[in-house]
Amino acid sequence: xxxxxxxxxxxxxxxxxxxxxxxxxxxxxxxxxxxxxxxxxxxxxxxxxxxxxxxxxxxxxxxxxxxxxxxxxxxxxxxxxxxxxxxxxxxxxxxxxxxxxxxxxxxxxxxxxxxxxxxxxxxxxxxxxxxxxxxxxxxxxxxxxxxxxxxxxxxxxxxxxxxxxxxxxxxxxxxxxxxxxxxxxxxxxxxxxxxxxxxxxxxxxxxxxxxxxxxxxxxxxxxxxxxxxxxxxxxxxxxxxxxxxxxxxxxxxx
Amino acid sequence: xxxxxxxxxxxxxxxxxxxxxxxxxxxxxxxxxxxxxxxxxxxxxxxxxxxxxxxxx
Numbered sequence: 001x002x003x004x005x006x007x008x009x010x011x012x013x014x015x016x017x018x019x020x021x022x023x024x025x026x027x028x029x030x031x032x033x034x035x036x037x038x039x040x041x042x043x044x045x046x047x048x049x050x051x052x053x054x055x056x057x058x059x060x061x062x063x064x065x066x067x068x069x070x071x072x073x074x075x076x077x078x079x080x081x082x083x084x085x086x087x088x089x090x091x092x093x094x095x096x097x098x099x100x101x102x103x104x105x106x107x108x109x110x111x112x113x114x115x116x117x118x119x120x121x122x123x124x125x126x127x128x129x130x131x132x133x134x135x136x137x138x139x140x141x142x143x144x145x146x147x148x149x150x151x152x153x154x155x156x157x158x159x160x161x162x163x164x165x166x167x168x169x170x171x172x173x174x175x176x177x178x179x180x181x182x183x184x185x186x187x188x189x190x191x192x193x194x195x196x197x198x199x200x201x202x203x204x205x206x207x208x209x210x211x212x213x214x215x216x217x218x219x220x221x222x223x224x225x226x227x228x229x230x231x232x233x234x235x236x237x238x239x240x241x242x243x244x245x246x247x248x249x250x251x252x253x254x
Numbered sequence: 255x256x257x258x259x260x261x262x263x264x265x266x267x268x269x270x271x272x273x274x275x276x277x278x279x280x281x282x283x284x285x286x287x288x289x290x291x292x293x294x295x296x297x298x299x300x301x302x303x304x305x306x307x308x309x310x311x
Contacts, residue, residue: 011278068266071273091277105280116278127268193271200267210271240268246276 006096007047010078011113012087016041019084027073037106052095078244088116088249112251123214124242130209130235132172175232176209182230186223187213191247212247
């Protein structure tokens with residue numbers, strides 16, 4: 001087993017080598033440093049293979065306490081770095097054997113990283129989650145029953161409930177499409193995540209939109225105004241952010 | 255519309271959405287460890303199931 005591994009948080013301009021304030025720490029409280037190669041700088045820390053070699057990591061990732069701590073430490077550092085320089089954040093738990101591998105990464109994928117930096121510089125990400133309003137399931141339409149036998153009345157009620165459900169679902173879908181359209185108009189790009197399951201979202205109502213929008217910093221007010229002024233009787237929405245543009249940091253294949 | 259509850263757990267789920275499904279993904283472009291891979295990627299399914307279990311408790 002290697003003595004140590006290198007945890008990669010983010011890649012930015014080589015200037016990070018000078019501009020990063022001292023004393024920053026990352027996962028496991030490890031001190032953070034910058035590996036410079038050409039025009040790029042990689043924000044890394046040395047980590048203990050006891051926690052981060054491949055086998056251990058698989059196990060650790062199933063331990064929510066460990067996962068939450070690691071995610072928060074990763075995120076806190078990326079946020080702190082972003083305040084000095086825009087950086088392309090890496091996915092959680094990207095771990096390399098040694099510095100040499102990071103140098104070759106920056107050499108080989110330099111153009112792709114530069115393209116990501118050009119896409120996210122001067123922009124922030126905002127999150128929107130939308131939830132369908134519960135349909136008021138009134139046991140209505142009793143009036144239609146009077147001339148029918150109980151069996152026929154039951155079938156009729158069932159059919160009407162089904163139709164109401166389908167109509168409600170369509171209303172929700174149209175509202176979500178309209179919300180997404182309105183917000184996309186104020187954003188440079190958007191990314192759709194799968195809706196979170198109710199046990200994760202903390203809400204009973206089904207999540208119908210889990211989206212991220214990439215927004216110019218100078219357009220932040222326009223965007224949040226668009227969020228605040230949009231209303232629908234069918235859908236309720238929540239804003240999170242601003243985030244470092246995690247959702248827009250994908251490398252184009254070289 | 256409302257601001258999301260500033261609840262730690264809910265925030266964590268939004269954060270994990272981003273850190274486990276967003277960010278720059280580096281696969282297949284580097285090298286070797288003892289196991290033949292020096293780049294470790296998270297197993298998203300395992301994570302989500304562990305998160306779900308915890309929230310259920």
